[in-house]
Amino acid sequence: MIAAFDTDFVPIGKVAKTVGYKGAVLIETYDEYEKTWASLTKCLIKVQDIWAPFFIKSISAHAGLLEVLFEDLADDKAARVIIHQEIFVALDTISLDEDDPSIIDSEWVGFTISDSELGVLGMIVQVKELPGQDLALVEYNGKMVSIPLAEELMLHIDLDKKEVVLNLPLGLLDL
Secondary structure (H helix, E strand, O other): OOOOOOOOEEEEEEEEEEEOOOOEEEEEEOHHHHHHHHOOOEEEEEEOOEEEEEEEEEEEEEOOEEEEEEOOOOOHHHHHHHOOOEEEEEHHHOOOOOOOOOEEOOOOOOOEEEEOOOEEEEEEEEEEEEOOEEEEEEEEOOEEEEEEOOHHHEEEEEOOOOEEEEOOOOOHHHO
């Protein structure tokens, strides 16, 4: 979350490298946000510790990544300043890919998740099935966070009250 803004922002990808001489960059998209990229027109990227708005001129597929050309990056030298930076968008512009086969309907949706130290974190809005574990998507402090639904983290489950109490590793919610 970017505290200086009225709206909360979430990272949806990371700039991998420049491509070509016109200022285009290759972006590694975060899996659950692929649908968001389809209609994206603007984003925020941290440049020298200052949040800067970037307007998208074009997006195209490029060897498993996205090739993005921003309006204000005239050449590859200008684009180098955003290499390895995360790309953020407003939470209200996020479109989770509901056709993704790894996103499942679950009996967990609607459960409240609490941490033994932090208290109530939020309600599970979606569950994503990954090899070896399921992740609960929870809105926590205005941003979507993924929380592992692993047995070794669960302290208590109340099916009647639809509550799950976890003992989360320190720093998990800061990722």
